[in-house]
Amino acid sequence: MGFLITAVSILVTFTGSRLTEEIKQTGHFKTVLFIYILTSIELLLFLSVFVLILLGQIFSSIIVLFFVVAIIVTMLNMLECLLFLSLIVYTIYK
Secondary structure: OHHHHHHHHHHHHOOOOHHHHHHHHHOOHHHHHHHHHHHHHHHHHHHHHHHHHHHHOOOOHHHHHHHHHHHHHHHHHHHHHHHHHHHHHHHHOO
């Protein structure tokens, strides 16, 4: 979660990259920030729900399936954010 919050702050404050300037010009910058913020909220929500489930010791096969799906979705979203941030860092040092 700290990675995502740091990435959002980097994207908001950094304007020296050709890629970030192009993204701002095309109007996709808000979409990128939205994806980062949505991923952060999603991760916080999933963590909160599953901590409550663990504390309440409520276990069933449906909850385990939901947990696995939540992990997969969160990992895919974080991978998407990481790839985009990698592109930005690559264009900075290119």
